[in-house]
Amino acid sequence: MMDKVIVFWFRRDLRLDDNHGLYKALTGGKKVLPIFIFDTNILDKLPKKDARLDFIHSRLTEINKELQKYGSTLLTFKGTPLDVFKELKTTFSIESVFSNKDYEPYATQRDTEVKTFLTSNNIDFSQFKDHVIFEEQEITKDDGLPYKVYTPYSKKWLSVFHKNKLEFFPSEDHSSNFDNIEYKPVLEKKELGFEDSDIKIPNYNISTVLIDEYEAKRNFPGTDATSKLGIHLRFGSISTRKAVVEALKSDNITFLKELIWREFFMQILWHFPDTVNKAFKPQYDAIEWRNNEDDFTKWCKGETGYPLVDAGMRELNATGFMHNRVRMLVGSFLCKHLLIDWRWGEAYFAEKLLDFELASNIGNWQWVAGCGVDAAPYFRIFNPTTQIQKFDKQLVYIKKWVPDFQELTYPTQIVDHKFARERCLTTYKKALAVNS
Structure with a gap:
């Protein structure tokens, strides 16, 4: 009889450090099987040369190399998430599936479908807040209604933030709990139906100097004074918590307020899909x-x-x-x-x-x-x-x-x-x- 495993489903959190859902999986008492799904519902709508797919692919390859050190591997699949989990269920004895939350309309619909399937097969589906500091209804007006204006939202955000200790999730400290499984490379781009893009992904810069000078320089496009952090937050190659900590090292909160704008728009979309x-x-x-x-x-x-x-x-x-x-x-x-x-x-x-x-x-x-x-x-x-x-x-x-x-x-x-x-x-x- 196969040992039961916890599946961790990577999505918009492509890193092994300070990853909330991954931390919970690795400390859940069972070996962890890491997976990533190239979702054809998304993939089929993208251009063949999409630099974002290059970025995802390179991040997954890096994660896979790291997992190899622990005698594990990242299993990658192409298909709809529902079909992939049906396939996984026949191959592994799954106790539960862990992931981090995604708040977009398609993602919530997808996760509801997957949860329904897993639950009907007595498999738990647990999700965690990782992509944002505050989610859903954590920052609302006193009457519980969502904010529709940024400034009062940001004031409440900062007030609640400073009253609470920011919690980190050192998933990197528990890497020995990945399941021992024979190494498999990430699916090749050709198998996935896309080609290398000519566009190169910039590294991000959230140095104290950039953040200190951000307010003074951010409006001038001829100056290289922006962080290029966007894609890294989008796909979680850096944790939002660590980005906020870097922003807080500066006395100037303009950069931090940009991170709060991101969460403001996320809660608007969640409340008003x-x-x-x-x-x-x-x-x-x-x-x-x-x-x-x-x-x-x-x-x-x-x-x-x-x-x-x-x-x-x-x-x-x-x-x-x-x-x-x-x-x-x-x-x-x-x-x-x-x-x-x-x-x-x-x-x-x-x-x-x-x-x-x-x-x-x-x-x-x-x-x-x-x-x-x-x-x-x-x-x-x-x-x-x-x-x-x-x-x-x-x-x-x-x-x-x-x-x-x-x-x-x-x-x-x-x-x-x-x-x-x-x-x-x-x-x-x-x-x-x-x-x-």
């Missing part, structure tokens, strides 16, 4: 978007004739990254200058951004469109020319990404700013008047 495709403020769904496909193509390619907008889009297309200040500008330009539905922009960013995270992407796109929580008022319309004076006065960023901006071949402006501004105000006012 319909915002994936509906405006948080329903009256904004009445906007008559132009949705001109030629204009959208020019925006995607960075050929709008507005150098700072084009620089941002070209940076995104070439690197999978875009400076946050520029993200606000290109988003506002798409929705307000071109009157193209924010969902189009959100989908494009979802495909291109290395640090794509559903909650933040939706939250930020609805913010620039004026239809989300804590959103910029609809009449706030960035001027893409004066933004250059404010944030790229020496044209460092523009010259890097739009070297042709002074050439005769550079596109003429796709739309006149003053005309676009008036058109936007008229369109938004009309939609809001209908629903007032």
Whole structure:
């Protein structure tokens, strides 16, 4: 008779240290079988050359090398999670499955399906908070309702945080409890149906110097002053707890507040899952978007004739990254200058951004469109020319990404700013008047 094992299911927590669910599994009294599932429900919708898949693959390979030291291996599968667990059940004697929580709508649906199957086969399914400091309903108003505005949320977040001791989970101290199993390499990219991307993943920088200077330098895209932490938080190659600890080493809390924004948007999406495709403020769904496909193509390619907008889009297309200040500008330009539905922009960013995270992407796109929580008022319309004076006065960023901006071949402006501004105000006012 086979010994019973605990399965640990890696998802958005691709590390062996300070991993909450993994710690609980390794201290659960049974040998731990680590697995990762290349979920075809997700995989089939991705481009063949997706740098995020490269990143996941390299992280899993590193984890597997580490597990080899303990006579274990990471089992990787391609398929739907439900099918994989049905297969696992026939091969191993599973006592329980452990994972860390994921709060996105698809993830909660997937986990509900898996839990139903496991429970019906007398297998426990235990999940743990790991991806955030505070989850679900841990930070709410005094009446228990969710915050819809960032500032009071962040104040409550900080207040609760400072009243409690931050707990770490030293999973790395219990690696001898992995199941002894013959080494198997991670599934090859070819088997998974994708190819190497030309985009390289940057290392993150959360040095004290960067965090100290973050507030002063973060708005200038020509300066290398951002952490590049996004993809590492997204896939959990660093624990959120450790990122917060690094942020707290500085007296300047601007960087920490960015981490709190991430959790603010996550709890908004958890409380209001319909915002994936509906405006948080329903009256904004009445906007008559132009949705001109030629204009959208020019925006995607960075050929709008507005150098700072084009620089941002070209940076995104070439690197999978875009400076946050520029993200606000290109988003506002798409929705307000071109009157193209924010969902189009959100989908494009979802495909291109290395640090794509559903909650933040939706939250930020609805913010620039004026239809989300804590959103910029609809009449706030960035001027893409004066933004250059404010944030790229020496044209460092523009010259890097739009070297042709002074050439005769550079596109003429796709739309006149003053005309676009008036058109936007008229369109938004009309939609809001209908629903007032």
